[in-house]
Amino acid sequence: MKSHQTTQTMKPATAAKKLGVYLQATPAEFQEGVVSRTELNALQADPPEWLRELRRTGPHPRPVVASKLGVSISGLARAGITEALTTEQIDALKDENPEWLQKERATQADVRKEAVRLKEKKQAQAQDRDEA
Template structure:
């Protein structure tokens, strides 16, 4: 009987699953492959670098969008195309620019329509 080979993924896939911005991860993470077991270990007991990235960023656009309550498309329409830190996200929230209010309203409408479609 042969031992099963552990499933591996590219660092970009692992970063996406961990909700972190790949260029901000350590070089050894970016340059290697990540096994399913390693990913599970990172999720179960995150090392300091992962805890720090999740807390302070920079965050990938899906995380930025979620924290601001808008879609990724809404970020793009507003010209936000780069990863942002928690501090930058908080500053946008504090400023409450017009685009953020518009995009939140758009997101709320989309969610309402999706909920309506799910009803029998």
């Protein structure tokens, strides 16, 4: 009995997430079809102009917006930002530097410091166990 290897496919939403783009801003043929793993790899390796343009100017999905602003997705939600933003809108927010953005950036910095502290503590405990 021969085993047939099936092509792994994904929904457009999953592919858009993996590509870091906002699905509703992608071309209709991308939104309406399925994307194979091979096609996704090709898009990542040699992005077409529409993908390069989306990555450059947006609109960007919330995880990308949060990353570009240096805040968490939850921080965006607390600030009332629930929609995709363009690079221009993100740059304007950075220039404006509203109080909520300053507060969320500080919170994010604290979260990162705590994560580093916990990682170092865990490594020290592991080293102590190895030496014992």
